[in-house]
Amino acid sequence: MTELLDHFLSRISAQGPISLADYMSTCLLHPELGYYTNRDPLGARGDFTTAPEISQMFGEVIGLGLAQAWMDQGTPERFVMAELGPGRGSLMADILRATRRVPGFHAAAEVHLVEASPALRQAQSARLAGYMPTWHDHCADLPDDVPLYLVANEFFDALPIRQFQRAQDGWSEILVTAAEGRLTRARATPAPLDALAHRLDDTVEGDLVETCAPAHAMAAEIGSRIAKNGGVALIIDYGDWRSQGDTFQALRRHKYADPLEMPGHADLTAHVDFEAIATATSPAKYTRLTGQGLFLERLGITARAQALAKQLTGTPLENHIAAHRRLTHPEEMGTLFKVLGIYPEGAPIPAGLSE
Numbered sequence: 001m002t003e004l005l006d007h008f009l010s011r012i013s014a015q016g017p018i019s020l021a022d023y024m025s026t027c028l029l030h031p032e033l034g035y036y037t038n039r040d041p042l043g044a045r046g047d048f049t050t051a052p053e054i055s056q057m058f059g060e061v062i063g064l065g066l067a068q069a070w071m072d073q074g075t076p077e078r079f080v081m082a083e084l085g086p087g088r089g090s091l092m093a094d095i096l097r098a099t100r101r102v103p104g105f106h107a108a109a110e111v112h113l114v115e116a117s118p119a120l121r122q123a124q125s126a127r128l129a130g131y132m133p134t135w136h137d138h139c140a141d142l143p144d145d146v147p148l149y150l151v152a153n154e155f156f157d158a159l160p161i162r163q164f165q166r167a168q169d170g171w172s173e174i175l176v177t178a179a180e181g182r183l184t185r186a187r188a189t190p191a192p193l194d195a196l197a198h199r200l201d202d203t204v205e206g207d208l209v210e211t212c213a214p215a216h217a218m219a220a221e222i223g224s225r226i227a228k229n230g231g232v233a234l235i236i237d238y239g240d241w242r243s244q245g246d247t248f249q250a251l252r253r254h255k256y257a258d259p260l261e262m263p264g265h266a267d268l269t270a271h272v273d274f275e276a277i278a279t280a281t282s283p284a285k286y287t288r289l290t291g292q293g294l295f296l297e298r299l300g301i302t303a304r305a306q307a308l309a310k311q312l313t314g315t316p317l318e319n320h321i322a323a324h325r326r327l328t329h330p331e332e333m334g335t336l337f338k339v340l341g342i343y344p345e346g347a348p349i350p351a352g353l354s355e
Contacts, residue, residue, distance in 0.1 A: 002033075002262055002263060002264055002265060003033050003264070004026070004027065004030060004033045004034075004263040004264035005183070005262075005263050007026075007030075007033070008023070008026075008176070008178070008183060008263060009178050009181065009183075012176070012177055012178045012183075013178065016177075017175035017176060017177040017186055017188075018175060018176050019162050019173065019175060019176070020160070020161055020162055020163055020174060020175070020176060020248060021160035021161060021162045021212075021213075022160070022176075023176045023183075023260075023263075024160040024161065024248075024268050025160040026263075027263045027264050027266075027268055028158065028160075028267075028268060029116055030264065033264045034264060035264050035265065035266065035267060035268070036116060036117040036119075036120070037117060037118065037119070038118070038119055049254075050087055050091075050153060050154050051091075051153060051154075051236070051292075051327055051333065051337070052087065052090040052091035052094060052153065053087070053088070053090055054323050054326055054327060055320070055323035055324065055327060056090075056094050056097075057296075057301050057304050057305060057308070057323070057324065057327070058091070058094070058296070058301075058327055059090065059091045059092070059093070059094025059095050059097075059098065060094050060095075060097070060098035060304060061098075061296060061299035061300055061301045061304060062091070062094075062095060062151065062234065062299065063094060063095030063096065063097075063098035063099045064098055064099065064102075064299065064300075064351075065234075065299050065350065065351040065352055066081075066095065066099070066149050066151070066232060066234075067098075067099045067102045067105050068351045069149065069231075069232040069343070069347075069348075069350050069351065070102075070105060070108075070147075070149060071102075072347065072348040073147065073230050073231070073232075073344075073347050073348075075104055075108070076108060076146070076147045076230065077104075077107075077108050078108055078110065078146050078147075079108055079109060079110070079146050079147040079148070079149055079231065080109075080110050080112050080142055080143050080146055080147070080148050080149065080150075080231075081095070081096075081109040081110065081111050081112070081149050082111075082112040082113070082114065082142055082148060082149070082150040082151070083112075083113055083114070083150070083151050083152070083153075084114045084139060084150065084151070084152040084155040084218075085114065085115065085152065085153075085154070085155035085158065086113045086114075086115055086120070086124050087120060087123075087124075087153075088120065088123040088124065088127060089113075089123060089124035089125075089126075089127030089128045090127065091151065091153055092111065092113070092124075092127075092128060092131075092133075092151075093127050093128060095151070096109075096111070096128075096131055109149075110134070110143070110146075111128065111131045111132070111133040111134070112133065112134050112135075112136060112142055112143070113128075113133050113134070113135050113136070114135075114136045114137070114138065114139050114141075114142070115135055115136075116137060121135055139218050139221055139222065140221055142225075144225055144228075144229070145229065146229055147226075147229045147230040147231035148222070148225045148226055148229060148230075148231035148233070149231050149232055149233075150222060150231070150232070150233040150234070151233075151234050151236070152233070152234070152235045152236065152237070153236045153237070154236070154237055154238075155235075155237070156212070156215050156218075156235060156237050156239075156272045156277065157237050157238060157239065157269040157270060157271065157272050158267070158268070158269050159212050159214045159215045159218075160212070160214060161210045161211065161212045161248065161270045162174075162210065162211050162212075162213075163208055163209070163210050163246065163248065164193065164196060164208070164209055164210075164211070165187060165206065165207070165208045166199075166200075166203050166204065166205050166206065166207045166208075166209075167190035167205060168190070168205055169190050169191075169192075170190040170191045170192045170193060171190060171191065171192070171193040171196055172187045172188055172189065172190040172191075173187070173188040174186075174187060174188075174208070175187070175188055176260065182260075182261075183260040183261075183263070184260065185260070195211065196209065196211070202242075203244075207244070207245075208244075208245055208246050209243045209244065210243045210246075210247060210248070210270055210271075210273065211243070211273075211276070212270070212272075212273065212276065215272070215273070215276065215277055215280075216276055216277070216280045217280075219276075219277040219278075219280035219281050219342075220280045220281065222281060222284075222342060223280065223281025223282060223283070223284035223342055224283075224284070226281075226284045226342055226343065226344050227282075227283045227284040227344055227345065230344050230347065231343075231344070232341060232342065232343050232347075232350045233281075233341070233342035233343075234339060234340075234341055234342075234350065235272075235274075235277060235339070235340045235341075235342070236292060236337060236338070236339050237272040237337065237338065238271055238272065238336050238337050238338070239271035239272030239273060239274055239338060240271060240272075240273075240274065240338075241273075241274050241275045241289055242273060242274075242275045243271070243273035243275075243276070247270045247271035248268070248269075248270045249268070249269055249270065250266040250267065250268050250269075251266060251267045251269070252265060252266035252267070272338075274289050274338060274340050277340065278340060278342075281342050283345070284342050284343065284344055284345070285342070285343055285344070285345055286340060286341065286342050286343075287340060287341035287342075287343070287349055287350065287353040287354060287355060288353065288354050288355060289338050289339070289340055290338065290339045290340075290352070290353050290354065291330075291334055291335045291337070291338060291339075292327070292328070292333055292334055292335075292336075292337035292338065292339055293327070293328035293329060293330060293333070293334025293335060294334070295339040295352040295353065296327060296328055296352070297328060298351070298352040298353075299351060299352045301324065301327070301328060302324070302328075305320070305321075305324040308320060309321070339352070339353065341353040
């Protein structure tokens with residue numbers, strides 16, 4: 001039993017069942033007991049590994065793509081270079097290293113990081129010390145008077161979701177309750193739900209859909225700023241165009257676990273509903289949803305891999321080849337992860353993506 005489990009059992013006993021969103025946000029961000037509050041969850045000693053930790057190539061080609069977008073939009077003399085959920089700072093470090101020879105890019109860039117974890121902020125500070133980043137708790141705190149060039153890699157999947165199961169007379173929310181000292185799921189009384197009226201055409205009784213209000217609000221904020229000031233946002237995550245089914249999951253020590261066991265000791269995520277994010281970004285424009293592998297190939301990751309391979313032999317070369325495959329191959333991250341681009345009306349489509 002964990003301290004956070006005790007917290008939930010006491011709370012549910014006193015107040016009744018809670019939403020999955022409430023459960024998820026508490027597990028991840030409780031000020032003392034939350035998963036992200038006091039640990040570095042990345043790498044072999046953590047619970048999962050993200051693309052920037054697999055290879056520098058991921059951030060390098062994305063950085064050059066962002067620099068191309070900056071040039072396509074007239075090389076603004078000041079812009080925000082932002083990342084949501086920057087992990088250890090590896091992706092931003094690779095982006096900035098790859099773009100250091102782009103004339104004027106670093107002089108114009110102001111590095112801003114949106115990060116809730118004190119432990120990860122320390123890692124980011126060490127990795128990015130030379131770039132003097134500014135940290136924020138929320139996306140809405142980013143400067144709003146200059147172009148925004150933003151990357152969110154495996155960020156939206158960690159935002160708290162709610163689940164609803166279609167019933168004969170409405171939608172029944174899936175809640176977290178307790179029984180015999182354990183957490184379990186329960187269904188609320190079905191009721192009509194205006195927010196899911198558009199899903200009546202593609203679901204039947206018993207189908208389950210997930211919603212994420214924080215993702216919608218954040219996407220609206222990003223889209224509004226890019227439409228007004230220019231810039232580009234790249235959202236990279238696992239998911240599909242439209243939510244369907246139960247995707248709520250936990251990872252602990254690189255293995256799937258029951259998300260209701262060991263609260264605060266596992267990473268909790270859900271697949272991203274890219275349609276909901278894309279439509280929320282209006283009046284900005286959004287690209288076609290593209291597999292990560294195709295996106296990276298269009299940005300030239302294979303040429304970069306070949307150039308780096310010339311300097312390697314033996315085990316380092318084998319690891320390098322495996323990293324390229326893991327990032328791009330359809331049976332690895334190549335199709336599981338998707339990329340959505342946000343850009344202003346009248347601007348060229350971001351490199352690597354299409355309408």
